[in-house]
Amino acid sequence: MNAQSPVVEMNNIIKRFGGIHAVEDVSLNLYPGEVVGVLGHNGAGKSCLMKILSGAMGYDGGEIKIQGDAVEMSSPIDARHCGIETIYQTLALADHLNAPANLFLGRELKTRFGMLDDRKMEEETRKALRSLNPNFKNITEAVMNMSGGQRQVIAIARAIYFNARIVIMDEPTAALGPSETAMVAELIEKLRERGIGIFLISHDMDDVCELCDRIVVMKNGRKVGEHQVGEVNKDDILSLIIKGELPDNWVPRNRTTV
């Protein structure tokens, strides 16, 4: 896998808010078909790093390359042109609009005469949502009246509908029930098979160990660890998250067991 060239290269990214170093000199790669877990304590800078990649947040230093080309990520539209889709931690839905309007927000389907094609959008949304949650009803209801899980499903559907090459998921299963979480796990598997690169932010250690190929740990804006998932166990990851370093006398776990 690593023989391929990376789809995303983030080099020495810096983001500061006044005195707060939200992201400090972080470099990170992502390969096609790879799932990289991004971990860290609350406020470690995970969301900031991902927002920078998705064009939602400006950055103060560093460079971003998509498939080898340096790009200026100055707006979400730039990121979209690079094939990057994002599920934001805040879900980023327009509450008074319904599911189809949210799914196609900013890229509405239109009829030949340039008018909104609501019927087509509704149809497509129904398909997209059913594939994630077969019980999804009332899709024409304003999303403010939907459950947290349903809202999350809409945010996920929006990220995968448009054939992204890179998907960023910021705590995508935070509000989901067990069956929906399993559905997302399945979905990640499917996306990986299609060669899509995925950044997965999660606080759930089991999810991360199960779904990811590689993990990156952040602490106070810095990257403190980057490992293939087999090299570390949960205690090692926990140690990285809390102390910012591996336990003393650590050796790659897969080497000792074999």
Add this chain to the structure above:
Amino acid sequence: MTSERTTEQSPPPRARSPFLFWMNMTGDERKDLVQKFAALFSLVVLIIAFSLTSNAFFSLGNAMTVSLQTTSIAFLGIGVTVVILTGGIDLSVGSVLALSGTVAGLLVKAGWPVYAGMGAGVLVGTLCGIINGLVVTRLKLAPFIATLGMMMIARGVALQLTGAAPVSQLGEAFGELGNGSFFRMLEKGANGLPHMIFPGVPYPVVLMVIMAIIVAFVLRRLSIGRHIYAVGSNEEASRLAGVNVNGTKMFAYATSGFLAGITGIILMSRLVTAQPNEGVMYELDAIAAAVIGGTSLMGGVGTISGTMIGAFVIGILRNGLNMNGVSSFIQQIIIGCVIIGTVYVDHLRNRR
């Protein structure tokens, strides 16, 4: 025979289908329907009440008069609704209409043809809207502040340009837009005096209907309309979804300015005089119309049809109370109560 049968047969399906319709709706659809009909219902109640208390009220002639009087509130209300939908507010429309009207009047006085002078007036209004939009999107000032500033600036410019004096003797053509009407039918009576068969539909009323339909179409069927609702609903989410948030806001403020310009030239045309003092406090009527029609000041919720109903509620209240000899002071009190009552309903609706 046939008519008897139809009247006999029709009640069951008629009675049942609205009921089924009601049963098939979700709770929110029901609430929205109630909200919508609440405004419409009060409109109907007003019409019935005034018809009973004043025999001159319920006539075609008075219907046209009310419609004509309502056009200003409706034009301004439509524009303000678009701005409020984006989560903003436009306090400047009353002053902008005065500026647009006086510019049109001064230019016509200076020898411009009427259509050019009026076109320039509308352009000035649109320009004021664009400046509002720029202040909101580039200087990032709160819409309340930005348009409050414009409210004073536009009024000041209008007063300065005219020396605070009305510009009159603008010629008959200047009064055509505000005073003319379609399908006016007169008949020479037996005594030789003209007798009116149909009062005609005033041009401003026709224009109001056209504008309402166009703006409603833009809001419902075009992506810019969808973006207006989205920006008002969640600006950050819209930005993240790739919506041109600033462009959307600019469009809203420009639309409001444009409609204020139209209102200005129509009002001045009705008076055949450019009045720099015209339209004081009209912005509040416009906002009231929007709010009575169910527009939420928080943004993201509201319709043009609602605002039209709101405009007519205010227009009919004024007209009917006048006909009943209610003093303008009492009128203010009543309209104030209506606004508070309807905003309370709006509040109840949004609290869920």
